[in-house]
Amino acid sequence: MTVPSLLVEPEELHARLDDPRLVIIDATTFLHMDPEGTDHRLTSGRATYEQEHIPGAVFADLLNDFSDPNAAVPMTVLDSETFAARIGALGVGPDVHVVVYDQGANMWATRLWWNLRLEGFDAVSVLNGGLPAWKAAGYPTRSGVETRPAATFVARRRPELLADRDTVAKAINDENVVLVNALDPATFRGESNAYPRRGRIPSSVNIPFLDLADESGRIRGTDEVRDLFAEKGTLDEGKRVITYCGGGIAATFVAFDLARLGRTDVAVYDGSLNDWTSDPSLPMETG
Known part of the structure; x- marks a missing residue:
């Protein structure tokens, strides 16, 4: 399929919510810093996704599912085979357009954007401003958990x-x-x-x-x-x-x-x- 624009506005996404080739992914993760900036910890955004997300969106747990738990440092990329299996389970495969968003930090969305490109997948965009921009535009949200039929993702790593x-x-x-x-x-x-x-x-x-x-x-x-x-x-x-x-x-x-x-x-x-x-x-x- 034609490579889409890297950045998608809320109005564009809203107009395409019924497109069966569209896969929306909430990649929210949280970085908590102490007031002095001397310590930080990461938590998954799964709970906030379940409370409120863009209709049709599935959740990608970057911290627990899309990073290597055995690596020396947090958030290390998975091997290609594991990434392919897990992103495929979210419905990402050939001939789909992925739109990634987060709770407004943008960097969690761009992290998954980069990881998809690393594995050879270019049909991925980032929602400008994430969920806050979506809500500011007056568009609806849902609660709970949504799923999509699994797809076959073929990883072609770009080292x-x-x-x-x-x-x-x-x-x-x-x-x-x-x-x-x-x-x-x-x-x-x-x-x-x-x-x-x-x-x-x-x-x-x-x-x-x-x-x-x-x-x-x-x-x-x-x-x-x-x-x-x-x-x-x-x-x-x-x-x-x-x-x-x-x-x-x-x-x-x-x-x-x-x-x-x-x-x-x-x-x-x-x-x-x-x-x-x-x-x-x-x-x-x-x-």
């Missing part, structure tokens, strides 16, 4: 979209690679101790994912963010881009916006700082 520790280490001194830190400026400078070691991976540039949405949570237009990306070198021809954050979630939001600007080849460092800072021999920069 170039996934970066690991070794790849990032080599990128530090490679002028043809742009490392993008997607966290807030204070954390980028090392003024926050949310991770075992403060700061950023050397040679990184900072594009805070929070700057990519407005105060209401709606994702900004490409014309609003193009200069931000251009001045950091991420749109330069011939340069590879690798995004990272704390745990590989916010980094997918930056990768999503770069895809909207034509850079569909951006890699995400899945373990991000959770992985990098666990090795005391790896360098960090502050300031």
